[in-house]
Amino acid sequence: MLPEVDPSVVEPAGVIAPAEPGMPAGRRASTSPWATVWRAIRHSPSGLVGLAILAVLILIALLAPELAPYGVNTQVGTRLAPPSGAHLLGLDDGGYDIVSLLMQGLRVSLLVGFAAALVASGVGATVGVVAGYFGSATDATLMRITDYFLVIPTLPLMISVADIWGPSLFHVILVIGVLSWTMTALVVRAQARTIKERVYVKRQRSLGASHRWIVSRHVLPQLVPLIVANTVLNISYAIFLETALAFLGLGDPTRVSLGTMIEHAFLASAISQGAWWAIVPPGVLVAVIILACTLFGRAIEDAFNPRLRAAHLGARSFTRVRVPDGSR
Amino acid sequence: MNAPLLEVRDLNVWFSTAGGSRVHAVRGVNFAIDSAERAGLVGESGCGKTTTILALLGLLPPTAQYSGSVLLRGTDILADGEASVRSARWTEIAMVFQGAMNAFNPVRRIASQLVEVLQVRGGMQAAVHRARELLELVGIPRDRANRYPHEFSGGMRQRAAIALALACEPKVLLADEPTTALDVMVQAQIVELLRSLCEQQGLALLLVSHDLPLVAQVCADLNVMYAGEIIERGPVADLYHAPAHPYTRLLFAATPDIDDDSELVSIAGAPPLLSRPIIGCPFQPRCDRAFDRCETEAPRLKPVGGNRLAACHLNDSVPSDAPLAAGP
């Protein structure tokens, strides 16, 4: 409807279509899916910000044992001591230095987040591709199973697992992973279905290509940006879940995580004692991680599904320009 | 002499793209059309014909900038932007959108959408009555009209679109590829409907299409557009028998003729990028008659005898009342 080539559109990150003999001239040759992802992020300021923040946080987490000014198991003062020169964010309810706890907690929280997200994405992407690509009965069965997983409430499951097998970090990661794969599965399946219907896939089938070859050479590479975006969003969801589980006493009691820091502050009535330094920093850090993941993940998603048409209605309108006479 | 019904003077349209560059989509277009005249606007995809007619109704997107004027009976309706053009919409100038489009709201019945447009200008009773009249006029039986758009066939939808366009008794009818995506038989019917209605009601018609034979059936005059400019204008028959621009000649030659056994001609190459200034003749890279002057100097639209104008240096070497003879 708008001019045939609407130049006001965000340039799609890459027409991801493998070059083939017989394809019309002028189509871009295939680019590696990772290059596509990188290009997508480069064009988005918010995505870059998200990535930068994540990079910094990961760095801190990796170097935590070196960077932390004090050990997390060394009591260095009285409970809930306010911030001072030696302890920039004061001490928690056990007398431990909060800055060190933050770094250590960041490490554990990020570990849980990444690991659980990997589990969720791994399972979800597999289910999604299989369901979307093979369709019919396989699809129907897998979708029913997905429905059932969708309705399991997180907490009771975690409680049961914690009670039966103990509340370790590994179990936390497992439970979160098992409960979050459904979103990824649904999204990947939708995309896999679209790809399967594309002409060149059908052509490959008629040429006798095996399913395995088609999936690994044609379907999967196109799904990479989507899976990456989804994994990043899964990370933020996993970290959120970890704080919730920790808050309810279901986290790993032997490890410090950002979630357990908030839990301890709550249980020690830090609020009524006015010890804001025990409450504010861990929450802010969690919020920052989740925000960074959200920005980053959405930047990839947005670029992968470019809005092909501009809105016809909005507060702004087209404008008139004054052109110097005689120009063409 | 009275001002023509609709006159476009020196219309330029630029689009700002997300990448920051500016695309000069319409470059200094001039034409005029009077009551009961039927003119065609033809060219390949991306030449700017849709942008041009969108500009006539002030339907450019917010990313667009324009200069020039659109004069309705001598008054510039774009002078105050949205405010001044709104009063001319549909009551003076109306449009039949592309056949492939979803011009109708999918969640409301077609008849009621027609009534809504009429209701604004009169009471409910009158609106319903007039809606019935219009639908009959375009050949939609009354019992079919009260359905949802997705229940209509393409041809019926276009008839409804024509009924909608005529609702407020406009003086100028714009039609943008009204038969694209329709069956050949249906195309003929729609085009004939358009022609007879315009003749009956003395409407001015501007038909935009890439389908030359179709335009030739309906219109007396033809404007040929290339890379945002009008490069030739004149009566259809003259343009067919003795084109004064190589592009026009090639366009006609590229149209398959059932009686002709000669090979199909296609125009090699692609139109120039509109994001950069064009030096010399825009058609020069693809022209089979180009010479050195074409590379450096842009040709201007000049009279070439009869009622015709063409922008080609080849016409300068012959007397102005004899158009260039058709090439091989």
Added chain:
Amino acid sequence: MRRSDYLLKRTLQALVTCFVAVTFNFLLFRALPGSVVSNLSRVPNATPALKEALTREFGLDHSLWSQYGSYLVQLTHVNLGVSYQNSRPVIDNLIADLGNTIPMVTLGTLISIVLGIVTGAVAAWRRGTQLENWAVAPALAFYAMPAQWLGMMFIVLFSAYLPTGGMVDNFLINPTPVQHIEDLLRHMILPSLTLGLVLYGQYTLIVRSSMLETLSEDYILTAKAVGFSKPRILARYAFRNAMLPVVSVVALSLGFIVGGAILVETVFNWPGIGLAVYQAVLYRDYPMLQGAFLVLTLSVIFFNLVADLLYFRLDPRIR
């Protein structure tokens, strides 16, 4: 597919899912090896008499299948067992708790929907301007905050002005209905606000995305071409069509909100189903846990069904 066919099919699916949920509930709490209900020695404060009563009630000395059978029978009698904490029937506790949760969660949901629609619409309308960023950024920021943390922050900030715990003031003797309502509201505002703020971000994004999608549809251009004014097009065409996916998302998330209230109720000590779950975890009150699990799961299934049917009803294209 005809309307009644679709209704039937979806409802049947939902019932099957309910059945699966019920079975899963049974397995998790009763039958897994090492399941604490079956391992009576781990029940806290278990007197021999209680153990015997539990054995009889849960039929723990019978086979798994007969346990399952009696479980199903108990369910049809809405017998969810007796809570360890206050020795009252679980179902009575749950009903009372739900009664407290629903007003608070409803207010929170309303807040989030209103905030989400307003910010989303503004962001779509003012696409590409600074205002869009100002609308979306706070939404994302609040969305990223853990609910329990935001609740604690509010307590810190507002402790001087608003009550920060409980549902009613226990020192208010014989309040008039108006006083009671006012007291209730004063206690409810912070927890509901917390809930609303952490939830609205997702609605902002969906509303914005849906509105932009709708505003780029061809028929919007037609409406503009026909000469309708912008407000008219927005109100009669754009808004209605854009809200379609939003309605279904809202309905879907309702099922999870009740569960999500756990964090907020715990922080604010609001005596609803969320706090009940928290305490059941703390005291290992398995009948309560199992009952609450069932209620939460069934509510999710129910709202999923509602969302599906609503969408089906509203969009004539699917019919």
